[in-house]
Amino acid sequence: MTETFQALVVDKTETFSVTVQPLTMEKLPAGEVLIRVAYSSVNYKDGLASIPNGNIVRNYPFIPGVDLSGTVVSSADPRFQEGQSVIATGYGIGVSHFGGFSEYARIPSEWVMPLPKGLTLREAMIYGTAGYTAAMSILAIEAHGAAPDKGKVLVTGATGGVGGSAVAMLAKKGYQVTASTGKADAAGYLKALGAAEVLSREEVSGGSGKPLDKQLWQAAVDAVGGAPLAAVLSKIAYGGSVAASGLTAGTSVPTTVLPFILRGVSLLGIDSVACPMEQRIQIWDRMGSDLKPELLDALVDREVTLTDLPAALEDILKSNTRGRVLVRLS
Template sequence: MTETFKALVVDKGETFSLAVQPLSLEKLPAGEVLIRVAYSSVNYKDGLASIPNGKIVRSYPFIPGIDLSGTVVSSADPRFHEGQAVIANGYGIGVSHYGGFSEYARIPAEWVMPLPAGLSLREAMIYGTAGFTAAMSIQALEAHSAAPDKGNVLVTGATGGVGGTAVAMLAKKGYQVTASTGRADAAGYLKTLGAAEIISREEVSGGSGKPLDKQLWQAAVDSVGGAPLAALLSKIAYGGSVAASGLTAGTAVPATVLPFILRGVSLLGIDTVACPIEQRIQIWERMASDLKPERLDALVDREVTLTELPAALEDILASNTRGRVLVRLS
């Protein structure tokens, strides 16, 4: 086994630093499963972990990366064996426990899942946490009666990781998808993913400005939050629902109770961090089967190495990515 390996390390001493460094296996935190990481991905939370005031990392030095796929090197838990393909995301990974931006990771066994049949290690991280969030959002909407024959579904932030994956998954399931974006050059990309209609973010926020507006969509996947979330709630059809998972437009939602008490609209919070492992496995199985887009690779913006990763982290914070950024570790 290798004596040293490379990882992207953030540190906060006299000055903040972000750099690829050599580490030894002894530096990895406790956990039953040692994994040789094949791929990780870049998520908005990873971008926050890469800056001094991101309020994500709890102690330094630290290795970010909230998800990973790879093969088991060794395991103290009988559920996993050497050479097995596995994935891990959520829980403390990349927040309080060293994450996936590393050639090796040691993870608690209860956070690790076998790679589902129907997915490669690379495909799993084309999804990554963003794709898992999209799938969890769609499952929540379906549990609240969303169906392809009930009208259009809105996806906000459609060029982002969660949004783009949601567009592709919903289209695969036969939904008519309205994709909202602030990027005028994204129409071709979103059509490729399966969007039936593309609108500007201003069209989501615009309208009468009244607490109840024209009913335009049966449901929505929202990764934006803030004022746009308040606006789209007023435009959801009777009995519809909104799955909310993001805050790029802010944490304050200046809404009224009227969509909830007069139209029976449901606001569904999507938390992928503490999702129980049984539900997590079930959702990943769907991501490998009925939710898997025909052209999953169309979601890839680019693939980067550890050396190229800092620039990609800057880009996701500046909304300069379209789709998913893969991180190739081995």
């Protein structure tokens, strides 16, 4: 095994820095499973971890990266064998525990799961945490009655990782998808993913401004939060639902109780971090089978190495990405 390996390290012990550094295995935190990382991905939370006031990382120096796929090097847990392909997302990875922006990662075994059938290591990280969040959102609105024959489904922040994944997966299932974006040049991309209709951010957020507006969508997958989420809630059809997972437009939602008590609308919170492993495995199995888009690679904005990663982290915070940014480690 190599004595040193490369990792992206954020540090705040003196001045804040984001650099690629050589590390030794002894620097990795405790965990039962040592993984040679093949791929990770860039998520909005990773971008926040790369700035001094992102409020993600509490202890420095630190390796971000909230997800990873790779091959087991060694394991103290008999459930995982040397050479086995695995993935790890959520829990403390890339937040309180060194994450996937590293050629090697040592992870607690209860956070690791076998690579789902139907997916390669690369495809798993095309999805990454964003794709998993999108899948959770779709299954949540379906549990509350959404179905392809009941009308349109809105996806906000559609050029982001969660939004693009949701558009592609919903289209695969036969839904008529309305994609909302703030990027004027993204219509072709979103229609290639399967969107039937593309609306501007202003078209979705506009309208009467009243707590109850015209009923346009049976359900929505919302990845932005803030005031746009309030506008979406006012336009959901009777008995519909909104799965909310994002905060890029803010954490305050200026709405009233009226969509909930007069139209029976459900606001469904989506948390991909602490989801129990049994449920996590079931959802990932769906992502490798009936939810898997035929052109999963169409979600990829670019593939970067550790050297390119600092620029990609800046880009996701500036909304200069479209879809998913893959990080190739080995």
